[in-house]
Amino acid sequence: MIRWRSLLVILLATLAASAARAQSYSLTEALHAGDCFRYDLNMTLKGELRVNKDGKPVSIPLAATAQHQFIERLLEVKSEKTPQKAARYYSIAKAITQVSGANHERTLRDERRLLVAQRDQAQFLCYSPAGAMTRDEKELASEHFDTLALAGLLPPAEVKLEETWKIPNETAQALCLYEGLISNELVAKLEQIEDGFAIISISGKTQGIDLGALVKETITATVRYAILPKRIVRLEWTQKDERDQGPASPASTLEATTIIQRQASAQPKELSDAALEAVPRGFEPPPALTLVYQADAKNRYDLAVTRDWQLVAQTDTHMVLRLLERGDLIAQATITAWPKADAGKHLEADEFKKITSETPGWQMDEIVEAGEMPGESGRYVYRISARGIMDEVKVIQYFYLIAGSNGDQVIITLTLKPNQASKLGTRDLTLVGSIGFPKKTE
Numbered sequence: 001m002i003r004w005r006s007l008l009v010i011l012l013a014t015l016a017a018s019a020a021r022a023q024s025y026s027l028t029e030a031l032h033a034g035d036c037f038r039y040d041l042n043m044t045l046k047g048e049l050r051v052n053k054d055g056k057p058v059s060i061p062l063a064a065t066a067q068h069q070f071i072e073r074l075l076e077v078k079s080e081k082t083p084q085k086a087a088r089y090y091s092i093a094k095a096i097t098q099v100s101g102a103n104h105e106r107t108l109r110d111e112r113r114l115l116v117a118q119r120d121q122a123q124f125l126c127y128s129p130a131g132a133m134t135r136d137e138k139e140l141a142s143e144h145f146d147t148l149a150l151a152g153l154l155p156p157a158e159v160k161l162e163e164t165w166k167i168p169n170e171t172a173q174a175l176c177l178y179e180g181l182i183s184n185e186l187v188a189k190l191e192q193i194e195d196g197f198a199i200i201s202i203s204g205k206t207q208g209i210d211l212g213a214l215v216k217e218t219i220t221a222t223v224r225y226a227i228l229p230k231r232i233v234r235l236e237w238t239q240k241d242e243r244d245q246g247p248a249s250p251a252s253t254l255e256a257t258t259i260i261q262r263q264a265s266a267q268p269k270e271l272s273d274a275a276l277e278a279v280p281r282g283f284e285p286p287p288a289l290t291l292v293y294q295a296d297a298k299n300r301y302d303l304a305v306t307r308d309w310q311l312v313a314q315t316d317t318h319m320v321l322r323l324l325e326r327g328d329l330i331a332q333a334t335i336t337a338w339p340k341a342d343a344g345k346h347l348e349a350d351e352f353k354k355i356t357s358e359t360p361g362w363q364m365d366e367i368v369e370a371g372e373m374p375g376e377s378g379r380y381v382y383r384i385s386a387r388g389i390m391d392e393v394k395v396i397q398y399f400y401l402i403a404g405s406n407g408d409q410v411i412i413t414l415t416l417k418p419n420q421a422s423k424l425g426t427r428d429l430t431l432v433g434s435i436g437f438p439k440k441t442e
Contacts, residue, residue: 236260
């Protein structure tokens, strides 16, 4: 009799398991404008950068940690699972990056804790309604896991245990932070149902373009979905990146894990209608709100540039920016703080011409144009346009001398290939016009 009872228990368990596998589950989220969620994101990263030094490949160890805590209020929802725009208030936003043993910490200023995140036509934008963000702030807020795309991981229809579905291309592109998606092999699977939660696994590979570089990612992730409130409450997302060298980034091999805790929230006062009065309607904020503020390492000058200018190097003597358009390198700008002159004085034109002609690696063929340009607020601007050869490549170079009324001076050298001149347009003039000389405090 005992044996028969044991067999009966096994049989009943088997039937129960078969019934569970046959049952279908609706794992959806119904999202609406006004919904609020509290997020806690923690990321760890390790890997290496690969650069050329003295003609030889060099590996540079890289490690990073980041923590973000914020409440997100949905402002625009395309469908019940596709939020397009949200306001976020960050109580914590910090990241510490360690490169070759040197630490760099990034945080948000108090006046930049209220941010807007939006995705329109597959393009992601994060900005502050209070004004321009610093480059550190932009990267800190724009490059963490995109919570707007979270619901895209859920199945489009009812699924059974062990059933799989493909992650949509738009979701893969958003979560992998690609500017353009090449391929997507991400697949999700309903692994188990237990204690009121559905456990979903995600795995696969993707390829895409970021800052003009090819990136290949291998993803493994686990989603925890609460069945009764019908919400994703936790996600652990691990990705291994292989990045080729691009026009604004080195080659790298990286592995990062992000753990996301999520819960519904009441609307906080920081995201009330009154608090969001300054948030622009629609998806085209005033250009001034999307500028990126960058200061010289020694605070001798600053500038606010559009986001197509990428910072690729900064030292005590100069700053290097590269202008990218859909991943294509248009021009490089090298900004150098020049020794200060007496108030109201600046380099003379002939002296400036001599300095530009002696630029290392530069063989000038001809000066196409040279002359003083209109300057605002007592500034002096002199421009030289020249053709020649730089490192055995034919290029055009624009040299700008910008001097303030107190004798502050900056030289900008803009380098581009002749076939890129039409794409540059007047963006060099906008860059020159953004140069400012901060007042020195005594």
